[in-house]
Amino acid sequence: MSGPVTMQLDKLRERFGGADVRPAMSGTMLVTVPNVRLPDGWSKPSTTIRFIIPSGYPYAHLDCFWADADLKLANGGQPQNTGFNPIPGVADPMLWFSWHLTAPWDPNRDTLTTWMNVVINRLKEVR
Numbered sequence: 001m002s003g004p005v006t007m008q009l010d011k012l013r014e015r016f017g018g019a020d021v022r023p024a025m026s027g028t029m030l031v032t033v034p035n036v037r038l039p040d041g042w043s044k045p046s047t048t049i050r051f052i053i054p055s056g057y058p059y060a061h062l063d064c065f066w067a068d069a070d071l072k073l074a075n076g077g078q079p080q081n082t083g084f085n086p087i088p089g090v091a092d093p094m095l096w097f098s099w100h101l102t103a104p105w106d107p108n109r110d111t112l113t114t115w116m117n118v119v120i121n122r123l124k125e126v127r
Contacts, residue, residue: 005058041074079095097122
């Protein structure tokens with residue numbers, strides 16, 4: 001793990017109360033952020049978020065994320081743009097959010113915390 005990624009992980013841990021990273025397939029890294037608080041409208045108060053850091057990061061941007069497999073909308077429905085696609089190289093079932101950046105990724109500005117803010121904003125859009 002390079003110095004800039006290590007510093008970004010430290011900031012992610014500070015901001016979100018903990019995060020773990022481990023090597024994944026093909027030079028990627030899997031980040032796990034536990035106990036991410038959810039707004040009203042979800043079936044539970046918090047979830048674990050996972051995402052992949054691609055091997056070309058930060059020039060290759062982050063894309064999609066996973067939450068607990070049992071996460072649903074408060075009405076019992078499945079969230080929009082989700083499915084049960086496995087995390088590459090991980091056996092644990094997780095709910096995959098096919099969610100992508102709407103603004104360009106700037107490797108000189110954007111960080112792992114930027115991505116977690118994108119994830120949290122998506123979770124605020126309860127649908």
